[in-house]
Amino acid sequence: MAKHKSPSRGEPQRLRSALLGGCFLLSMILLVVYTSYVVSFSNLTFWRSNQAAPPVPKEEHKITASDPAEGQGPNIQEMSRFSIKDNELVTKETRPQKEKLPRNPFCDFSDRRNDYCEMEGDIRIHGNSSSIVFVTSSNTNGTNIQESWQLKPHPRKGDARAMARVTEMSVKTLSPHGAPKCAIRSTVPAIVFSTGGYMGNFFHDFTDILIPIFTTSQQFNGEVQFLISEILPIWNDKYRKLLKPLTNYEIIDFNQDHTVRCYPRVIVGLKFHKEMSIEPSRSPYGLSMVDFGRHVRKSFALERDTTIKLGPDQDKKPRILIIARKWTRIFANVDEIVRKVEEMGFEPVVAEAKYDLAEFARIVNSCDVMLGVHGAGLTNLVFLPTNAVVIQVIPLGGLEGISWIDFGLATISMKMHYLQYMISLEESTLTEQFSRGDPVLSDQKEAYRKHGWDRMIELYFFKQGVKLDTERFSSTLLHALELLRQR
Incomplete structure (x- = not known):
């Protein structure tokens, strides 16, 4: 009779290893499935919160002795809770640049300096009524989706004096039945903004409009149309050379335009970075003030890109x-x-x-x-x-x-x-108007406290x-x- 062969000691160990490996593999599969579900759900929650959340209330800029005068470029820090920019930075590596926005239209009211809307699809603009309509189809329940936002597209949000000179516009969604009919249909995008506020002041012309419109429009390489509210012919003429390279199309006077114009993509508002500056991380293609300088020199056909270099063989005076x-x-x-x-x-x-x-x-x-x-x-x-x-x-x-x-x-x-x-x-020259012991000369902080901001700005800035x-x-x-x- 043949002898029964008992299993070796190594076989139970291999069996246990195989069972452990199988359990580990099954756990990993479940973890991947769960993670995918959680990520998808969190993204959906983010989008839905953007849809449902009301605009963040506008925060008034309180002027203190350390703040600038209105119209002189306040030191305002960025205070966004979230923005299109943040979402793009997070997902840039995992999605194409052309992918649609998380909501359409997307309106961001979280920034302290500017409100901003962006949309892609069937957009109809009637400037004279300050109305921008995003045409949407009915939802699955058969009821029309109707939403509305109000904004002033100028980057001096919080400055009541400046914003009083800016037209408030409505951005809303309507069904095709309720939307105005197109009179002119464009194949290029549009940017809508206001040159109200402190326009006419050379500093504000650049920091509030000319620099932001440069960064906003560069992504279109001229294939974009500007619709500008509060635009004055004298302003348009003065800066024509700077605006012309940014758009290949006629600039539309938004307030006076009675035509219903339709666009495939519309941006309402200009994103402000900081005074007289560009943050490359927040601009398309990483644009900087160096790029803006090149744009300015090219627009005016200026001859010199760099200064002279002084040296022992340089006779020319700077x-x-x-x-x-x-x-x-x-x-x-x-x-x-x-x-x-x-x-x-x-x-x-x-x-x-x-x-x-x-x-x-x-x-x-x-x-x-x-x-x-x-x-x-x-x-x-x-x-x-x-x-x-x-x-x-x-x-x-x-x-x-x-x-x-x-x-x-x-x-x-x-x-x-x-x-x-x-x-x-x-x-x-204030020494000719005040004695040396007066706080106006000797203690500016005390002077602001004693006389008030408006009075001191009048002295320090204008007198x-x-x-x-x-x-x-x-x-x-x-x-x-x-x-x-x-x-």
Whole structure:
């Protein structure tokens, strides 16, 4: 009889290993299925919350002694809870760029500086009635989906004075039966925005409109139409050279347009990043202020992309533009400043911005250094060549922070050099109006507390001039020369 062969010790171990492996594999399969379900559900929840959530209430900007005046570029931090940008950044690696928005239309009211809507499909615009309609079909229950949003497409949200000059528009969804019929149907997208607010102020023209419309429209390579509310012919003429490269189509006066225009895609509002600056992470294609500088120089056919480089074999003197304001924050001793810059080896150019922007842009571009007291005139830095030096003179009034925010950051981000000169008490013309012990001169914080913001802004911004101490200022000029040598 054959002997029965008993199993070896290794066989139970292999059996246990096989069972453990099988259990582990089954667990992993269940985990993958569960994870996929959770991710899908969370995304659905995000989209549904966007659909159901009411707009975030508008937050009024409270002015304090450390805040700028209305219209002078407030220091406002981004306070978005969520935005299209955030969602795109999260999903950029996993979905095509052309994929539809998480909701359609998508309206974001969470940003402190601007409201924004974007939609793709059948969109019909009737400017004269301030109405933008997204045409949608009936839902599965057979009832019409009707939603509505109200917004003012201008990036000064929270500034009541500015926004009072901006038309409120309605964005709503309607069934085909209730929507207005198209009179003109376009095959290109549209961007709707307002040039109300503080338009006409050179600084605000750029920081509120010209820079944001550049970043918003670049993705379309000219194949986009602008519908602009509160647009004035004088404004349109002044900036025609900057707007023309951004759109191949007629600019529509939104308020006066009685035609129902239909588009496949519409953006309502301009996304604001920060004063006179672009955040590449928030703009299509990673655009920056360097790109905006190129756009400006190309639009005005400016000759110089970079400054001269000083050296032992360089005989040409660097040109310094002295922004000579006539009414507020003036240089009270321009002739003395001219003599000093000549003594230091510069060729002085004294000028004030003119309505003929193209002419003044050429003057600015011909210079290597720009000198001016804090104010809208320094916005002309956008015409300077790369590597230029911007010298901002800061008058009394606790204006260091706002001066840096408005023009310092912009200068650096355009690959130029920035120098900030703080005047001494003796250099302010306010010494001719107040005694040395008055808080207006000796303690600006106390002056704001005692007299109030409006009164102090009137003094520091509109009734103060600068009599530059040219000997004290000479070290700043030396620094500018050294920066030009480093290129």
